[in-house]
Each structure stands twice: as C-alpha cells, then as structure tokens.
Amino acid sequence: MPTALPSGRPAQMRHVLHVVSGLRVGGAEMALYRLVLHSRGSGYIHTVVALTPEGDMAERFRSSGVELIVLDFRRSPVSQYLRLLRLMRLRRPDIVQTWLYHADLFGGLAARLAGIRNVIWGVHTTYVTGGPRATAAVRWLCGRLSRWVPSTIVCVAEAARREHVRIGYDAGRVVVVPNGFDLSFLVAGDGERERLRRECGFAEDDVVIGTVGRFSPDKDHGNFIQAAALLARRNASLRFLMVGKGLEPGNAVLMNWIRESGCAKRFVLLGERHDIPACLAGMDVFCLSSRTEAFPLVVGEAMAMGLPCVSTDVGDVSFLLGGAGIVVPKENPEAMAQAVAQLLSLEPASRRKLGEQASARIRAEFAMERARERIEGIYETVLQRRSV
Secondary structure (H helix, E strand, O other): OOOEOOOOOEOOOEEEEEEEOOOOOOHHHHHHHHHHHHOOOOOEEEEEEEOOOOOOHHHHHHHOOOEEEEOOOOOOHHHHHHHHHHHHHHHOOOEEEEEOHHHHHHHHHHHHHOOOOOEEEEEOOOOOOOOOHHHHHHHHHHHHHOOOOOOEEEEOOHHHHHHHHHOOOOHHHEEEOOOOEOOOOOOOOOOHHHHHHHHHOOOOOOEEEEEEOOOOHHHOHHHHHHHHHHHHOOOOOEEEEEEOOOOOOOOHHHHHHHHHOOOHHHEEEEEOOOOHHHHHHOOOEEEEOOOOOOOOHHHHHHHHOOOOEEEEOOOOHHHHHOOOOEEEOOOOHHHHHHHHHHHHOOOHHHHHHHHHHHHHHHHHHOEHHHHHHHHHHHHHHHHHHHHO
C-alpha cells in the first residue's frame, strides 16, 4: 500500500498547484483546463486556485471533478494573499504553476515565501505595451523578479518569448511550449453544418466567411467588417458569421460598423456560443482579424476542423499555420479581402485540400497530448534540478 504524505496523497504522486488570475473563458484558462483533464493517470494530481471569482470556468472545472479553490483578491487582497500563503504551506505542492501576470506575481511570491522553489510562470500574450496601468506595473515587476521567483517561464509563442525578454524577463529561464488542442472536442456531428446554417438563414449555395472571438479592441472586428464590405461588392453569395461574447445585435458600436459597411443584411451575429465546433463547421473560410495575439487558439481550432484560414500576422500565427493558410498584415482590410478572394478563387477540391492540410498539421504537431508531454517534461526537469 502506498505511503501517504501529510496532504493525504500517495507518495508516488506529484502535486501541482495551479494559480490562475481569474475564471473567465480565455486562452490561458482553457489551456489550463485542458492540461488538467488530459493529465489524469499521468502521475500528477492538480489543484486550481483562482485569485478572483468572476467567470464561467468555475463550473467547467467543478463539473469535471477538478479541485477548485476560489479567492477574491479584489475584495480583500491582503487577507486573500495570506490565505493563499497558508494554503501553500499546508498543501506543500511539489510544483506551483501560475497563469497570467497577476498570478505569476502573487502566486509566485506566495510560493517562495512558503518555501516552494519549484515555480513555473506562464506567459500567454505578446502585448507588452499599453493596457491598464495596474497590469503594466505587474508586468514590470514580473520582469524584475524573473531572475529570482520562477524556475522556468513558459511562453506559449516564440513572439511572446522575444517580447518579454526584450522588456527584462530572464532569457535563461524562458521556454516556448505551444498550446495544445483537444481534438476530441473539435468534431461536428452529422448534420451539424446544415443545422447551424439553417439557424442562421443561410441558403445552400451561400459561401460563409466567419470569425470567432470576444468583442475587444485587440480582436479588431472593424477590420473584419471592412474586409467583408469589400468582398460583398464582388460576390453576391457571400455571408458573414460572427461568433463570440459581445458579437450580438445589442452591441451599438458593432452594429454601427456593420450598418456603415453597406451590407448589413449579409451579417449574422450569434454572440457567445458553447457549440464552437458546430459554428466552425457552418463556415467555408475562417478569418482572424486581430491586432495582437500570442498563440491564437481559435485559428488552431478552425484548422483542426478543416477550414482554410486567413489571419493577420500576429504572434506565432505564421508558425501555427505552417503554410496551410494565408497570413496578411494587421489593420489592413484590403489585404484580408484579397486573401479571402484568393481562397474563394480556388476550385472547391483545392480549398478542401488546403483545409485537410491544416487539419493534419494540428493533429500531428499540436494535439493536447503533445502539449501535456512537453509540460510534464518541464515538471520533471524542474524536480530533478532541485533534487541535485
């Protein structure tokens, strides 16, 4: 019978305590969720601590049987920080892995004060200028502390690594591990494409150009809409599908952009959805119009679904596409429209072949199992380094 540690876990199991800034549905939060789910049976047990309670990820973690501890740093930062510190001293995790700047700072410092040296930070953005002053201050502090607090800093993109080293992060501690994709989720059942297109009012011969992503200046939906307006003038069969939080008729700013496009009747806004694979299945071409990204998960999801993609040249999107799509300059709707038109000029069989090439690349290089193996390789390196 295995020996039990004071925490109650078997001695041969390694405990990773994750600290995440919040529980909204975002790239870092989803990457953490997928990692924890795919790590079952691999010799690690995982606990997730959220610094703030807001967001829809709490139910996902709990319904999947993941131990989730929710703090509220906004309401009472001092008492909640002390609670986090006590938690780490009580649980004595083998590794503390943090996700996003605030978690890197507060989770990392709490771990070191609790005597835990195996700290892994997570960097999930390339955007290192502007933004809220508080976030900029936290990022600056992380750069100064990066030589002392973390054993390793995991960046999701080479572009993120370059930018953070440039602003002061310790280059010797930074490694790049791209996010992985849960391929079992990225499947549309029989009839899902037709159902989604009927729901949207698309005709059988309509060609649907789509995008997925929450309404945000970073996502530059105005760029997508302007490109759509240019395309609509050339092709009467085109329709434009927008999916994501805030992409709905009640968004006055968005609706004004669409009215100004001169082709408002061509747009369908679905808002936030929980059936993203079905939404992607209903599209014929996927577009990402962002101003900034690190490693855009939604592009990989569209690729996995066999969609030909056009994306702005942000983060590591060129590496992700690997030639199985078209990359255009950001904030350039003419270039985006031209790239989409180039895809539409292909014979249907050639367009399908490009989508199949994209899907094969995701399955070969970016499956969740590959990401998990890379992260657990870092765990082993950190643990072995501290044991010598």
